[in-house]
Amino acid sequence: MQEEIPGTKKRIRADAARNEDAVLEAAKTVFATSGVDAPVREIAKTAGVGVGTLYRRFPKRSDLVVAVFKREVDACAADAKTLAKDHPPGEALSRWLRRYCQFIVTKKGLASALHSGDPAFDALPDYFRSNFEPALQNLLSAAAKAGEARSDIDAYDLLRAIGNLASAGSTSGGKAGDDPEHHEGMQHTYRMLDLMIDGLRYGKSG
Amino acid sequence: MQEEIPGTKKRIRADAARNEDAVLEAAKTVFATSGVDAPVREIAKTAGVGVGTLYRRFPKRSDLVVAVFKREVDACAADAKTLAKDHPPGEALSRWLRRYCQFIVTKKGLASALHSGDPAFDALPDYFRSNFEPALQNLLSAAAKAGEARSDIDAYDLLRAIGNLASAGSTSGGKAGDDPEHHEGMQHTYRMLDLMIDGLRYGKSG
DNA sequence: TGATAAACGGAACATTGTTCCGTATTTGGA
DNA sequence: TCCAAATACGGAACAATGTTCCGTTTATCA
Numbered sequence: 001m002q003e004e005i006p007g008t009k010k011r012i013r014a015d016a017a018r019n020e021d022a023v024l025e026a027a028k029t030v031f032a033t034s035g036v037d038a039p040v041r042e043i044a045k046t047a048g049v050g051v052g053t054l055y056r057r058f059p060k061r062s063d064l065v066v067a068v069f070k071r072e073v074d075a076c077a078a079d080a081k082t083l084a085k086d087h088p089p090g091e092a093l094s095r096w097l098r099r100y101c102q103f104i105v106t107k108k109g110l111a112s113a114l115h116s117g118d119p120a121f122d123a124l125p126d127y128f129r130s131n132f133e134p135a136l137q138n139l140l141s142a143a144a145k146a147g148e149a150r151s152d153i154d155a156y157d158l159l160r161a162i163g164n165l166a167s168a169g170s171t172s173g174g175k176a177g178d179d180p181e182h183h184e185g186m187q188h189t190y191r192m193l194d195l196m197i198d199g200l201r202y203g204k205s206g
Numbered sequence: 207m208q209e210e211i212p213g214t215k216k217r218i219r220a221d222a223a224r225n226e227d228a229v230l231e232a233a234k235t236v237f238a239t240s241g242v243d244a245p246v247r248e249i250a251k252t253a254g255v256g257v258g259t260l261y262r263r264f265p266k267r268s269d270l271v272v273a274v275f276k277r278e279v280d281a282c283a284a285d286a287k288t289l290a291k292d293h294p295p296g297e298a299l300s301r302w303l304r305r306y307c308q309f310i311v312t313k314k315g316l317a318s319a320l321h322s323g324d325p326a327f328d329a330l331p332d333y334f335r336s337n338f339e340p341a342l343q344n345l346l347s348a349a350a351k352a353g354e355a356r357s358d359i360d361a362y363d364l365l366r367a368i369g370n371l372a373s374a375g376s377t378s379g380g381k382a383g384d385d386p387e388h389h390e391g392m393q394h395t396y397r398m399l400d401l402m403i404d405g406l407r408y409g410k411s412g
Numbered sequence: 413t414g415a416t417a418a419a420c421g422g423a424a425c426a427t428t429g430t431t432c433c434g435t436a437t438t439t440g441g442a
Numbered sequence: 443t444c445c446a447a448a449t450a451c452g453g454a455a456c457a458a459t460g461t462t463c464c465g466t467t468t469a470t471c472a
Binding site for chain 1: 464
């Protein structure tokens with residue numbers, strides 16, 4: 001979260017840094033497994049840490065939720081750059097859109113928390129957009145310039161469209177289980193996504 | 207809630223009936239004042255009743271929320287009939303739409319509960335629509351027949367439109383306070399509503 | 413290596429939903 | 443009118459959870 005800023009008084013203790021990371025990682029796992037409403041204690045235990053430690057870094061439960069969310073937004077946005085480096089533009093675009101779709105699907109539970117009215121989450125939508133829109137815009141532009149995708153699609157529109165697709169296709173809640181209906185819904189979602197991607201890359205417009 | 211059905215074994219005890227009503231009334235008040243997340247104890251105390259009494263009638267907190275919601279839907283829908291009896295068709299229509307708008311505004315907190323994924327609330331949207339759509343349809347038809355409103359508007363569309371208007375204009379949460387911004391938003395909402403009503407009654411179409 | 417600041421862990425506290433049960437009230441019949 | 447059974451009542455007690463507190467442990471640095 002916060003780097004070594006020159007002006008900062010003291011270094012962060014090694015164990016503290018290690019634990020902060022462990023907590024974030026545990027929270028990510030637990031949120032995915034048991035939903036965003038999972039008890040703080042469960043996260044602390046998974047991280048192999050006492051609740052006190054967790055609360056020192058994240059004074060409110062919502063702070064932890066926000067931190068995990070931002071961290072995953074960062075990771076997903078960062079993947080855009082990686083994919084752009086490792087693949088031809090059209091392919092990078094396709095892959096990232098699938099990656100993004102997966103992000104949305106796994107954040108379903110969180111999404112409902114966002115609209116819960118808790119002011120703690122007010123900043124998240126902006127964070128979401130300000131990271132994803134440029135990330136996608138770059139992929140889109142590169143693909144368009146290479147003639148590997150149409151150029152008349154707005155990044156934000158696409159983000160929203162896929163977001164809607166994905167939320168419509170997943171059962172509400174945010175747990176992870178092996179619910180078969182859930183899997184069918186997912187398959188359907190990914191099929192629709194592929195349709196959009198194909199349209200984007202090979203559609204009649206240029 | 208449940209009437210005297212001939213097949214029923216025993217009569218409901220008088221104090222029980224009285225208390226059920228007191229609880230519903232108290233819940234309505236408390237939800238309006240402190241939001242739908244208000245503690246059960248506060249509702250019980252307001253009703254002048256122990257929590258045990260409350261829980262016998264409403265085994266889950268959500269049961270109480272649902273009951274209050276339905277009761278207010280009933281009340282609002284019933285007002286449509288009353289207004290139709292006491293006013294000329296166009297006027298009845300106007301008045302009821304304002305009444306409905308007020309209903310929506312005060313149920314903002316509840317609305318977010320609806321989309322919380324809790325299956326306890328799954329039946330509410332249907333209840334909402336199946337009561338309000340016919341109620342409005344009647345007013346609309348009567349007004350149209352009397353030449354006091356245009357006839358090309360769908361009842362459900364109108365319900366949704368006003369619903370959106372009202373939710374957009376109110377600050378999230380569902381509390382009641384004297385927040386001045388909230389009041390401004392409300393004024394704006396009602397101004398927009400009046401615009402729609404005027405369009406409905408005096409617009410160019412017949 | 414030892415002093416000190418920083419961090420740790422988890423018991424303890426506060427709030428809330430829910431259950432339990434001894435007590436009080438209503439009801440229907442004698 | 444009065445009694446016994448049925449019913450309902452109230453609120454203490456329990457469980458789950460977020461959050462705070464503080465005695466103990468550990469990392470850092472000279």
